[in-house]
Amino acid sequence: MRRSPASISAERARTASRLRVLGVLRGSAAGCNVQQVAEHTGLHPNTVRFHLERLESDGLVSRHVRRSGEPGRPPLAYVANPVPDAEQGRRDFGQLAEVLAQLVTRANQDPATMAEEAGRSWGLSRTEVSAAVTNGAAAIAELTASLDELGFAPEVCADDDDGHPIILQRHCPFLEVAQTHQDVVCSVHLGLMRGTLEKLNAPVSAERLIPFASPAGCEAHLTVGGPTPPAV
Template sequence: MTRTAQASGDQPRRQAMLEALRSSGAPLGVTELAERLGIHPNTVRFHLDALVAEGLVDRRLEEPTGRGRPRTVHTPHPGMDRGGRRQYQLLAKILLGQLSTAPDAGAAAEAAGRNWGGYLVEQIPPPRQPDIAEATQRLNAMMTDLGFAPEPDGDPAERIRLRHCPFLELAEEYSATLCPLHLGLMRGALTEIHAPIEATRLEPFAEPDACIVHLSSRRPNAGARPHRREQRST
C-alpha cells in the first residue's frame, strides 16, 4: 500500500476519534476510546499521536486521585476543525467579479497590486540604491516566489517572459482586472526599491506559453530616494 493510500484510509478512523472526543462530556484515555470505537488500543495510540501532531487533539496528564500513575487523557483542540475543503478560488472569483464592476476596474486593480508589490519585494536598506542588474534580480525573485516563472527575454532590463500564471483560470476569465493587478505588483516593487527601471506594459498571453513584461529606464531622479524631513517639535 502506498503512503497516499494509507493516509486516505487512516482519515475516516481519525475522524471517528475526533467525533468520539467531541461527543464525550469528559476527557478520554486510550482504553476508553478503544472500547467506544471497537478497535485495538495500539491502533488508537497510533492515530492519537498523529492527531496530536496535527494540533487537532490535546493530550495531558490528569491529576491523580489516588495511588498509581496519573492517567493520560485526550480532548479535542478548541476551535473550528481545520480539515475539509477550501474554496479560495471561489472567494477570488467573488472578489474579482465585484472589483470588475468598478468604474475603472483596471486602475483599482493596479493600485491594489502596487501596494502589495511594495510589501512583497525584498527591501534594500537606505541610502543605497540598486543598479539595473540588482533591480531586475529582485523583481524576478519576487515573481518567482509568487509562481510566475519569469525568465529574461533578450535584454533582462527590457523584457521579461512570465512562463506560468499562478492564477491562470482566473486570468482567462478576468484578464481585464487581474492582469493590471500583476502589472501593479511589479510597478509597486520597483518603486519601493527605488529602481532605475520601471514596468511600462504587460502583454497578457502575448505568446502561447508566456506573457511579456516590458521594462524601460526610469526618467532621471524618479527613482531617487526622497530625503526625509525631520519633524519639528511644537
C-alpha cells in the same frame, strides 16, 4: 523599431489561434493529427500545421508516428508536453480570486485602475529594500526573484525592438481567473511589479504587461533608467 497597431493585432490573433490549438492537444491524452485539430478549432489544416510547428519549436508539443497496423504511411500525431506545476503544494484560492475579481468589476467604473493600485500596494507591502539594489540589473534580479516566489516562473529574455528588457512570465497563478477577468487580474499583476520597483527605489519601470503574448506566457516590458510610473 515599433510595430504598427495592425501588426500587433495580427500577432495577437495568431497567438489566440495557437493557444486554441494547444488547448485541443492538452485535452487529448492520446494526441491529435492535423485534421483532428482543424476540426476542433475550425482552422484551416495549413494554419494548424503552421501553429503546430511553432508550438513544437517552443517545446510545448511533440509529434510521434501513430502506428495503426494498416498499410500505407502512418500519420503523425501531436501531443502536448507536460507543463511543470509551479504551484504544486500551494493552497488553491482560485474560487476566492474569482469572487474578488467579480466584485471589483461590478463595483467600479474603471476596475483596471483600481486593480492596478491594489497590485501596487501589494508590491509595496511585500517588498523589503535590499542594499544590493544599486542598478537596473540588480533591480530586475530582485523583481524576478519576487515574481518567482509568487509562482509566475519568470525568465529574463532578450531586449525588445527598442532595447528594453523583457520578463517572460511562464506561469500564471491566476490563469483561470485571468481568462475571464483579464483586465482586473493583469492590472493587479502590473501594479504588483510597479509597487515592487517603487519600494526598491529602482531605476527601472514596468511599462506594460502583454497578456498571453505568446504560447510561452505573458511578457512584462521594462525600461531601465527612468522612475517607476505612478499608478493611474
